[in-house]
Amino acid sequence: MSNLMVMAVSSARPLAAATARRALPVTAGFRVKMASQRGQHILPGAPRQPHCRAPSRRLSAHRGALRFTPEGWEEHMPTMSGLDETARAIVADGKGILAADETVSTITKRLTARAIESTAERRRAYREMLFSTPDLAAFIGGVILQDETIRQDSSTGIPLIELLAGRGIIPGIKVDAGVHPLAGAPGEFVAEGLDGLRGRLEEYRELGARFAKWRAVFIIRDDGLPTAKCIHANAHALARYAALCQEQGLVPIVEPEVLMEGAHALERCEDVTGRVLQAVFNELFDARVSLEGMLLKPNMITPGQGRAGQASVQEVAEATLRALTRHVPPAVPGVVFLSGGQDPVLATQHLNAINALDGPKPWKLSFSYGRALQDEALEVWRGRREHVLAAQQAFHHRAWCDSAAALGRYSGDMEGEAGFAHPDSTLHAPH
Numbered sequence: 001m002s003n004l005m006v007m008a009v010s011s012a013r014p015l016a017a018a019t020a021r022r023a024l025p026v027t028a029g030f031r032v033k034m035a036s037q038r039g040q041h042i043l044p045g046a047p048r049q050p051h052c053r054a055p056s057r058r059l060s061a062h063r064g065a066l067r068f069t070p071e072g073w074e075e076h077m078p079t080m081s082g083l084d085e086t087a088r089a090i091v092a093d094g095k096g097i098l099a100a101d102e103t104v105s106t107i108t109k110r111l112t113a114r115a116i117e118s119t120a121e122r123r124r125a126y127r128e129m130l131f132s133t134p135d136l137a138a139f140i141g142g143v144i145l146q147d148e149t150i151r152q153d154s155s156t157g158i159p160l161i162e163l164l165a166g167r168g169i170i171p172g173i174k175v176d177a178g179v180h181p182l183a184g185a186p187g188e189f190v191a192e193g194l195d196g197l198r199g200r201l202e203e204y205r206e207l208g209a210r211f212a213k214w215r216a217v218f219i220i221r222d223d224g225l226p227t228a229k230c231i232h233a234n235a236h237a238l239a240r241y242a243a244l245c246q247e248q249g250l251v252p253i254v255e256p257e258v259l260m261e262g263a264h265a266l267e268r269c270e271d272v273t274g275r276v277l278q279a280v281f282n283e284l285f286d287a288r289v290s291l292e293g294m295l296l297k298p299n300m301i302t303p304g305q306g307r308a309g310q311a312s313v314q315e316v317a318e319a320t321l322r323a324l325t326r327h328v329p330p331a332v333p334g335v336v337f338l339s340g341g342q343d344p345v346l347a348t349q350h351l352n353a354i355n356a357l358d359g360p361k362p363w364k365l366s367f368s369y370g371r372a373l374q375d376e377a378l379e380v381w382r383g384r385r386e387h388v389l390a391a392q393q394a395f396h397h398r399a400w401c402d403s404a405a406a407l408g409r410y411s412g413d414m415e416g417e418a419g420f421a422h423p424d425s426t427l428h429a430p431h
């Protein structure tokens with residue numbers, strides 16, 4: 001065994017709740033521990049002590065591939081038992097992710113824009129309204145929480161995270177500390193939050209989270225943005241985050257978002273997104289992140305929001321699939337798009353059109369929408385208890401449509417249907 005590190009498969013740590021233990025499809029987590037760990041910071045995925053000869057053991061799906069280096073054979077790109085299973089469960093047929101991980105300041109902006117006072121209790125009630133929507137688990141495989149929400153209880157005293165887990169929905173957590181100006185790169189940002197991340201991931205896993213999210217942003221501007229420096233800095237941070245997540249038994253959602261702000265053409269978005277994705281996967285490879293145990297959360301390829309003459313749904317779908325085909329390895333089990341400020345119906349149409357395209361699609365192509373899933377429900381809810389049922393209906397309806405789009409089975413006729421009207425077997429039945 002290496003004197004650099006000892007990989008120990010521990011039994012799953014006690015979860016916050018028995019319900020979570022029952023409901024989560026996560027098997028044993030794994031931990032990487034230094035033999036002389038005290039006070040040192042190990043690099044997740046760092047190579048084992050190289051062997052002089054290739055080990056004779058057979059490689060299996062849960063063993064990494066071997067590569068020869070000047071120092072000898074080493075394991076790289078390991079696949080990690082349990083993480084791939086969780087990643088696949090989140091994007092099981094017709095399922096996607098509800099991104100409910102707005103920071104307190106972001107959700108406060110969305111609430112106050114609708115004249116709803118943003119108190120901790122209001123934010124809790126809003127999230128409880130979403131999470132307790134009937135039949136949600138038919139459409140939603142995972143929910144991304146943020147630090148405040150993961151510690152809050154439902155009105156009946158159940159932790160919100162247990163409410164989700166008990167319904168068969170896998171809870172996740174946003175772990176980046178937001179984007180901050182990147183030194184030496186005017187107008188650009190880097191996502192921060194790596195310091196102390198190992199400990200925070202450990203705590204979130206104890207609380208019941210089974211996946212995490214880190215969002216980096218890239219701005220397109222005529223004067224050469226994003227720069228190579230910004231792309232590299234964010235891709236590197238995403239890879240360090242992803243390796244730490246896998247070390248702590250959490251599936252990383254890797255979110256490089258090329259923002260829709262600007263008046264650029266679709267082709268420019270495709271070029272920038274391609275460069276960003278390529279840089280991200282190069283860094284993930286170097287960081288020895290298991291692609292089978294992660295999910296990618298990219299933007300779709302669209303023209304800038306401010307561009308006169310938008311692209312057709314078909315053009316967006318074709319450009320998006322082309323970018324993924326060129327830059328995303330097939331080992332990644334799922335690509336879950338962000339909505340990025342798209343109108344909810346258009347986000348549904350785009351996802352459906354991508355799934356309806358001919359040609360190889362080796363990943364599940366689904367959604368991890370924030371605004372596009374929530375906006376209609378938030379508009380109806382407006383902070384009023386008597387609106388909860390109607391808001392849940394609106395949310396259920398959009399989730400139902402997005403679920404259909406993730407299967408390429410959405411049609412415009414569905415927009416006229418009422419929420420709760422559909423036993424979901426209609427969607428999941430074979431053609």
Ligand code: 13P
Pocket residue numbers: 099215255338339340341368369370371372
């Ligand atoms: P939107 O779908 O509103 O872009 O949010 C997704 C998300 O998680 C942003 O980080």
